[in-house]
Amino acid sequence: MEQDTKTIFSRPEALRDTVTHYCPGCTHGITHRIVAEVLDSLGVREKTLGVAPVGCSVFIYNYIDTDFLEAPHGRAPALATGFKRLRPDMVVFTYQGDGDLASIGMAEIIHAANRGEKITVIFINNAIYGMTGGQMAPTTISGQVTTTCPFGRDIAQTGYPIRMVELLSALGTPMYLERVTVNSPQQIIKTKRAIKKAFQYQLEGRCFSLVEVLSTCPTNWGLIPLEATKWLEDNMIPNYPLGCFKTPDDAESNHGTV
Amino acid sequence: MEQFEVTLAGFGGQGIMTAGQLLAYSGMKAGKKVVWLPSYGPEMRGGTAYCTVVISDQNIGSPVINNPYCICVFNRPSFDKFEPRVKPNGILIVNSSLINVSSQRKDITQLLIPANDIALKAGNVKTANIIILGALIGASKVLDLKIVKEIVKEKMSKKKELLDLNLKVLKQGYDLAIEELSQKEKV
Amino acid sequence: MLFGAASTGKRVFTTSSSPGISLMQEAISYMAGAQLPVVIVNIMRGGPGLGGILPAQSDYFQSTKGGGHGDYRLLVLAPSSIQEAVDLMMLSFHLADKYRNPVMMIGDGMIGQMMEPVEFPDKYEEPELPPKTWAATGAKGRPAHIIKSLFLDPIALDKNSWILHEKYERMKKEEIRFELYNHSPKNEIMLIAYGTMARICQTAIDALKQEGISIGLFRPITLFPFPEKQIYKEATKENIRELLVVEMSTAQMFEDVERAVYGKKKVNFFGRTGGIVPPPEEVMEHVKMLLNKKSKDKKKA
Structure with missing residues (x-):
């Protein structure tokens, strides 16, 4: 009998065997696993450095079993730049939420992308600040209720939600930008493909890469996990279209460099 | 009145605060x-939550109380953490619906209140905190129940049915504590 | 944002917790240089770096010694109850305007999270202040107002620095606030603590009294200006043998107390960090240790 059984599913080597601190229904776990699977499949775990953000996923270093730096709020791309420039042989990625990357860390991400740093950024967009208790983020969509906009985000007062991949795609520097989500098995497969591609571009020394993952925050959205997935489909995807926005092969992505 | 101190402890969502x-x-x-x-802690869900209330005729110094006179525990982890901390001659109120052990201490008064069961029977499990509050008033007599009722009316008047339920279970908790105490005295 | 808002001449304030305040240090230095009245509240958490999120008093140096670059000070207030926080809040806006200087109120997670009944005065009476003739309101019929901290001419910068210094000296004369608790000629030990820690010391003092031990507390309310002379006066009284500074940090205010007593009395320290708020029992233990040590010393002598 034993000869007939074989393991077809197990924990990735790059994922630690530990108890999660994430809330029920939170999609951080899915994306953590995808990153770990990709690191495994590329065989780079032992030469990878992660940079943790500030926010719920600051504790990513408890889950993904690689070396890690814990960055000041929003500064992960700056730390990643400094590290990667001195150790170009290593694989460097940051994992940042929308409060971290699109608010306090806006300058760092734009300049790291524009310099074409050979790093990979996993950008988790759940349209809210999670760890601090559900405040409005730059990515909060119009009309969305948070603790700091209890009557819904008023775009006349606070502007439109910031679409990061669209914003970055306006830069002339060649880079890889894709927006994905993890609301269904199909999308999860697509996300894994995108994240793998992002790391591959880095391994080839080609370009800066960023994958934006539309994610849920059932706790702070005040929804049960299934409703949260539905809310993501009905409200986030229309505001944040999925797809690849730029690759280093795009002819137009080299405009301004001639 | 001497200073009265109570710590209420359980997990987030039990209405401790x-x-x-x-x-x-x-x-x-x-x-x-x-x-x-x-x-308070950084986790949004599932963490332990506790709060301390001090009531006194005098100005209150330290808000940090290591050994409060009264402790109400809503779940097992809180029991383990706080049971040894009750001040000698103090009161321990245990939510016996969720805690299947009791204190072996001889120097405190222990009340076992099946708050979740009572709350479920009354129609809403979320009122368990109010039952414990009632028991706390009954056991300690720190305040007149009438005043607590008025405050419950003031602060929870949004939904009429829920208010009535809360007032009902507050009294239930109060009566239960008094009954338990009188039985203990007989023994 | 605060810089811009304060330049209108309106009363403005912001609030954050330690790492956020660190981020603001650049602008705080600019606002001190440009002499802008603003109020900033720092509800201190444990550091350095991300540290923790629980109560601490570890930003004492940052608050009282400037914080950002350059020759400047903040006027620093430290309430120990919610009522005092309310009262000092009103005062802080007045002081910011009076000195045209940033005022910082520091508390900790206790002050930040605790609820206590408070009373607001029906009307806040404050001494009259000169009109804000420096504000940027549009240069209609007057020379333009330029609110700035850049002085490339060394003589001009030197002058500005001494104008600031003069304000800080004036604060030292006019703004020192503190409170004494249980002072008596029987006391051999004087505690020094501020904010939440001072309240805990008060309870420790009350409990010690029950045991027949009398000690006093000196509670600075202004941390800058620091009540140096007042501490010196109390500490050098004949009955006081030693001081005990109690903080939720690793001996920051301690340095100012040492400086204040000028080596005349021994200054001891007890503190916890990382969000641990020492209960009264721990303070009592330390006081007793000091007393025991001394009675042993006495016997030896």
Whole structure:
């Protein structure tokens, strides 16, 4: 009998065997696993450095079993730049939420992308600040209720939600930008493909890469996990279209460099 | 009155903070000095939550109380953590619906209140915190139940049915504590 | 944002917790240089770096010694109850305007999270202040107002620095606030603590009294200006043998107390960090240790 059984599913080597601190229904776990699977499949775990953000996923270093730096709020791309420039042989990625990357860390991400740093950024967009208790983020969509906009985000007062991949795609520097989500098995497969591609571009020394993952925050959205997935489909995807926005092969992505 | 201190402990979502605040507001209404001090952590769900309320005739110094006179524990982890901390001759109120052990200490008064069961029977499990609050008033007599009722009316008047339910179970908790105490005295 | 808002001449304030305040240090230095009245509240958490999120008093140096670059100070207030926080809040806006200087109120997670009954005065009476003739309101019929901290001419910068210094000296004369608790000629030990820690010391003092031990507390309310002379006066009284500074940090205010007593009395320290708020029992233990040590010393002598 034993000869007939074989393991077809197990924990990735790059994922630690530990108890999660994430809330029920939170999609951080899915994306953590995808990153770990990709690191495994590329065989780079032992030469990878992660940079943790500030926010719920600051504790990513408890889950993904690689070396890690814990960055000041929003500064992960700056730390990643400094590290990667001195150790170009290593694989460097940051994992940042929308409060971290699109608010306090806006300058760092734009300049790291524009310099074409050979790093990979996993950008988790759940349209809210999670760890601090559900405040409005730059990515909060119009009309969305948070603790700091209890009557819904008023775009006349606070502007439109910031679409990061669209914003970055306006830069002339060649880079890889894709927006994905993890609301269904199909999308999860697509996300894994995108994240793998992002790391591959880095391994080839080609370009800066960023994958934006539309994610849920059932706790702070005040929804049960299934409703949260539905809310993501009905409200986030229309505001944040999925797809690849730029690759280093795009002819137009080299405009301004001639 | 000497200074009265109580710590309420359980997990997030059990209404620990609310029960503490209701008590603090009641103390304030009774013209006492009060302090309400919450504990807080970074986790949004599933973490432990506790708060301390101090009620006194005098100015209150330290809001941090290592060994409060009264402790109400809502779940097992809180029992393990706080049971040894009750001040000698103090009161321990145990939510026996969720805690299947009891204190072996001889120097404290222990009340076992099946708060979740009573709340379920009454129609809403979320009122368990109010039952414990009632028991706390009954056991300690720190304040007049009438004042607490007024505060519950003031602060929870949004939904009429829920208010009536809360007032009902508050009294139930109060009566249960008194009954338990009188039985203990007989023994 | 605060810089811009304060330049209108309106009363403005912001609030954050330690790492956020660190981020603001650049602008705080600019606002001190440009002499802008603003109020900043720092509800201190444990550091350095991300540290923790629980109560601490570890930003004492940052608050009282400037914080950002350059020759400047903040006027620093430290309430120990919610009522005092309310009262000092009103005062802080007045002081910011009076000195045209940033005022910082520091508290900790206790002050930040605790609820206590408070009373607001029906009307806030404050001494009259000169009109804000420096504000940027549009240069209609007057020379333009330029609110700035850049002085490339060394003589001009030197002058500005001494104008600031003069304000800080004036604060030292006019703004020192503190409170004494249980002072008596029987006391051999004087505690020094501020904010939440001072309240805990008060309870420790009350409990010690029950045991027949009398000690006093000196509670600075202004941390800058620091009540140096007042501490010196109390500490050098004959009955006081030693001081005990109690903080939720690793001996920051301690350095100012040492400086204040000028080596005349021994200054001891007890503190916890990382969000641990020492209960009264721990303070009592330390006081007793000091007393025991001394009675042993006495016997030896």
